[in-house]
Amino acid sequence: MKFGYFDDKAKEYVITTPHTPLPWINYLGSNDFFSLISNTCGGYSFYKDAKLLRITRYRYNNIPADSNGKYYYINDDGVIWNPGTMPSATETDTYECRHGLGYSRFCSSKNNLKAELLVFVPSDASCEINCLKLKNNSETEKNISLFSYVEFCLWNAVDDASNFQRNLSIGEVEVQGSTIYHKTEYRERRKHYSFFTVNTQVDNYDTNRDAFLGAGNGNAFPEAVCKKKCSNSIASGWYPIAAHQIDLTLLPGEEKEFVFMLGYCENPADDKWEAPGIINKTSAKALIERFNTMEKAMQAFAELKNYWETLLARFAVVSENEHIDRMANIWNQYQCMVTFNMSRSASYYESGTGRGMGFRDSCQDLLGFVHLIPERARERIIDIASTQFPDGSAYHQYQPLTKQGNLDVGSGFNDDPLWLIAAVAAYIKETGDYGILDVQVPFDCKKGTEVPLFEHLEKSFYYTVTHLGPHKLPLIGRADWNDCLNLNCFSSEPGESFQTTGPSEGPVAESVFIAGMFVKYGKEFEELCERTGHTELAKEAGKAVDEMYQAVLDNGWDGEWFLRAYDAQSEKVGSKECEEGKIFIEPQGFCVMAGIGKEEGIAEKALDSVNELLETKYGIMILQPAYTRYHLELGEITSYPPGYKENAGIFCHNNPWISIAETVLGRGNRAFEVYRKICPSYIEEISDIHRTEPYVYSQMIAGADAPGFGEAKNSWLTGTAAWTFVNLSQALLGILPGYDGLIVDPCLPETFGDFKVNRHFRGADYHIEIHKPKGVQKGVRWIEVDGERINGNQIPMVNGRNEYHVIVQMG
Numbered sequence: 001m002k003f004g005y006f007d008d009k010a011k012e013y014v015i016t017t018p019h020t021p022l023p024w025i026n027y028l029g030s031n032d033f034f035s036l037i038s039n040t041c042g043g044y045s046f047y048k049d050a051k052l053l054r055i056t057r058y059r060y061n062n063i064p065a066d067s068n069g070k071y072y073y074i075n076d077d078g079v080i081w082n083p084g085t086m087p088s089a090t091e092t093d094t095y096e097c098r099h100g101l102g103y104s105r106f107c108s109s110k111n112n113l114k115a116e117l118l119v120f121v122p123s124d125a126s127c128e129i130n131c132l133k134l135k136n137n138s139e140t141e142k143n144i145s146l147f148s149y150v151e152f153c154l155w156n157a158v159d160d161a162s163n164f165q166r167n168l169s170i171g172e173v174e175v176q177g178s179t180i181y182h183k184t185e186y187r188e189r190r191k192h193y194s195f196f197t198v199n200t201q202v203d204n205y206d207t208n209r210d211a212f213l214g215a216g217n218g219n220a221f222p223e224a225v226c227k228k229k230c231s232n233s234i235a236s237g238w239y240p241i242a243a244h245q246i247d248l249t250l251l252p253g254e255e256k257e258f259v260f261m262l263g264y265c266e267n268p269a270d271d272k273w274e275a276p277g278i279i280n281k282t283s284a285k286a287l288i289e290r291f292n293t294m295e296k297a298m299q300a301f302a303e304l305k306n307y308w309e310t311l312l313a314r315f316a317v318v319s320e321n322e323h324i325d326r327m328a329n330i331w332n333q334y335q336c337m338v339t340f341n342m343s344r345s346a347s348y349y350e351s352g353t354g355r356g357m358g359f360r361d362s363c364q365d366l367l368g369f370v371h372l373i374p375e376r377a378r379e380r381i382i383d384i385a386s387t388q389f390p391d392g393s394a395y396h397q398y399q400p401l402t403k404q405g406n407l408d409v410g411s412g413f414n415d416d417p418l419w420l421i422a423a424v425a426a427y428i429k430e431t432g433d434y435g436i437l438d439v440q441v442p443f444d445c446k447k448g449t450e451v452p453l454f455e456h457l458e459k460s461f462y463y464t465v466t467h468l469g470p471h472k473l474p475l476i477g478r479a480d481w482n483d484c485l486n487l488n489c490f491s492s493e494p495g496e497s498f499q500t501t502g503p504s505e506g507p508v509a510e511s512v513f514i515a516g517m518f519v520k521y522g523k524e525f526e527e528l529c530e531r532t533g534h535t536e537l538a539k540e541a542g543k544a545v546d547e548m549y550q551a552v553l554d555n556g557w558d559g560e561w562f563l564r565a566y567d568a569q570s571e572k573v574g575s576k577e578c579e580e581g582k583i584f585i586e587p588q589g590f591c592v593m594a595g596i597g598k599e600e601g602i603a604e605k606a607l608d609s610v611n612e613l614l615e616t617k618y619g620i621m622i623l624q625p626a627y628t629r630y631h632l633e634l635g636e637i638t639s640y641p642p643g644y645k646e647n648a649g650i651f652c653h654n655n656p657w658i659s660i661a662e663t664v665l666g667r668g669n670r671a672f673e674v675y676r677k678i679c680p681s682y683i684e685e686i687s688d689i690h691r692t693e694p695y696v697y698s699q700m701i702a703g704a705d706a707p708g709f710g711e712a713k714n715s716w717l718t719g720t721a722a723w724t725f726v727n728l729s730q731a732l733l734g735i736l737p738g739y740d741g742l743i744v745d746p747c748l749p750e751t752f753g754d755f756k757v758n759r760h761f762r763g764a765d766y767h768i769e770i771h772k773p774k775g776v777q778k779g780v781r782w783i784e785v786d787g788e789r790i791n792g793n794q795i796p797m798v799n800g801r802n803e804y805h806v807i808v809q810m811g
């Protein structure tokens with residue numbers, strides 16, 4: 001069952017009912033100002049950091065589930081309704097929500113009054129614009145009262161929820177004309193503030209929540225809306241809001257339009273403005289001036305659309321498969337951008353207060369984003385590397401606003417350092433910018449500790465080399481990619497958080513997954529050493545990689561698949577000898593992606609075991625059999641009921657690893673099958689089972705052991721986005737950036753025919769036509785570039801050429 005449809009031409013998903021199984025959301029903003037918005041107008045906004053600079057308030061875990069947003073209420077002859085239907089929940093006669101790239105549109109009508117709302121964040125301004133049009137489609141004149149409503153959050157979202165006794169006395173507002181300023185904290189000389197304004201004169205306003213809603217009332221039917229009268233209240237402490245009242249008359253057929261704006265401003269720190277109790281509004285006025293007519297707003301909207309068109313055009317495929325085209329050209333890339341911006345901080349499942357930017361997460365997100373805005377990827381790499389410790393280990397997360405490592409979470413995840421190599425290698429392949437390796441980057445953000453980025457990579461590499469266990473495999477530390485496999489936390493007390501307790505690294509517990517990673521990214525490091533003239537280092541690195549390869553063959557192979565780990569007692573994890581959790585997906589994917597076992601003929605076996613033991617109709621489960629009881633020696637992973645999350649859920653993130661691994665073996669049919677099963681567009685038809693948004697990936701789909709088999713959770717902020725884009729664009733469609741040029745090496749099902757790809761790479765546009773006879777899965781026979789055959793499948797770059805026409809013959 002579906003709740004909408006894809007409109008590919010408009011690059012939108014059209015939701016046709018407000019009653020989706022869960023809120024289906026979108027993200028607005030691409031630089032500093034961000035908003036989340038659901039298909040019923042729920043959501044919130046923040047500037048740079050969802051924890052420290054939260055502009056509007058949201059209530060997680062509330063009832064109804066999607067509580068609070070930026071709302072417009074219409075009182076049309078006593079009938080109160082909202083364009084997105086919430087919070088009144090009044091059923092409208094028509095309803096449509098279109099989520100597009102960086103904007104959402106709502107169109108609904110009730111009693112012949114039509115409301116069209118367009119919500120977006122301009123590409124270069126710190127504000128959200130809401131264009132609202134009301135049209136009277138009836139035969140008689142309508143006298144309507146329109147109300148706007150936003151509830152301010154008092155900046156620090158953690159304080160706002162935890163130390164609210166203080167917050168209840170600090171809220172301050174100021175009203176000037178139609179602009180309501182929220183200036184809490186301004187008196188502490190934090191020269192920032194926000195405001196909510198509309199480009200028309202208002203009849204009344206409210207800034208005190210209780211005055212607007214009525215004490216003790218919810219926000220479904222505010223007292224002021226029912227009475228058609230705001231009381232011009234000025235909040236002092238308690239709960240500051242911004243609500244406008246606009247009374248209007250609409251003749252039959254008449255339409256009126258308004259531009260509302262929620263803005264965020266910072267005045268320079270040395271601003272001498274000291275007028276007591278009043279804020280310096282210069283910045284706000286300039287911002288308002290930029291967008292205060294429908295023409296100006298629509299111009300900004302056109303620029304936003306153009307921004308996305310240009311960006312996404314950097315990779316575009318035309319094939320015979322609409323799912324592939326839609327995901328590659330629109331939604332997958334879009335989700336990559338969102339994960340790059342948000343990491344795992346703010347979604348409808350991540351509170352925005354607990355987690356900032358992940359070291360591991362952001363490095364991986366970059367793999368799917370680097371082709372879009374390489375300059376921002378570069379900056380991100382430097383930010384991430386700056387939080388690394390001198391021994392190569394790393395803070396697991398850092399705060400986006402301060403860019404400082406997060407002390408509460410700390411370090412000790414032993415896969416973290418290697419992801420930095422993955423990110424930097426991907427960046428240099430995309431851009432050819434070896435100069436990044438010379439950038440001076442500090443350790444732990446401390447001045448005076450700067451060394452060239454290259455040395456950070458060296459530290460990353462040697463962190464693994466110097467942290468090996470009894471089987472010569474990498475020590476796992478607190479956990480590796482699988483946060484919940486806590487092999488050293490057996491001493492933690494019941495009720496303690498798994499990830500913040502226990503010894504950070506025992507001398508014994510080892511990870512075969514990190515071993516696979518080390519072989520894959522260790523080879524990348526070796527190559528980077530060679531290419532930058534570090535010949536001795538390259539040799540040493542090559543030797544360490546070979547030894548690790550051998551250690552995996554000797555101690556990491558279980559007969560039919562790769563082992564997962566050794567626990568703190570040196571007992572096998574993910575082995576046929578185990579009672580539960582006999583096989584895990586992660587090492588199968590990573591070891592084969594690294595090429596381990598290919599020559600020895602065991603890689604195929606590992607992937608066949610995945611197919612046989614972990615496959616379901618909804619995707620591949622992370623492990624089997626599910627853990628049915630708590631295992632002290634394994635930690636959080638066994639705390640989940642069977643079939644959920646890391647305990648045998650279909651953890652989408654590692655499904656593309658298997659698909660990519662299949663392409664390493666040239667098995668296009670199977671690689672595509674794995675891709676297809678969790679692909680949002682392919683499973684749109686089962687939206688009633690899947691339940692999360694059908695246009696993006698979710699972190700997890702409940703596995704076969706769970707009562708909710710097939711039901712997804714935790715949509716949007718997942719490494720699945722980046723990895724599936726790598727899977728689709730590089731492994732399946734086979735367009736890969738290489739150090740010396742673009743490489744073409746598709747691996748697709750036999751039934752897949754010819755296709756074309758346009759790829760922007762290092763300042764040039766590549767127009768690639770791929771002729772793929774049916775029956776073929778992998779293998780390039782010849783390539784012609786601008787009429788000339790080339791050797792091999794890497795397209796040589798010609799100085800000064802910015803257009804390449806490439807014909808590829810597979811077979």
Ligand code: BGC
Pocket residue numbers: 483484499645646
């Ligand atoms: C989840 C993991 C997540 C971790 C992050 C765990 O509870 O299961 O998926 O990575 O929390 O803190």
Ligand code: NOJ
Pocket residue numbers: 344358360361480481482483484646
């Ligand atoms: C989600 C986390 O963000 C990611 O870092 C981790 O690898 C996976 N969960 C698996 O535990």
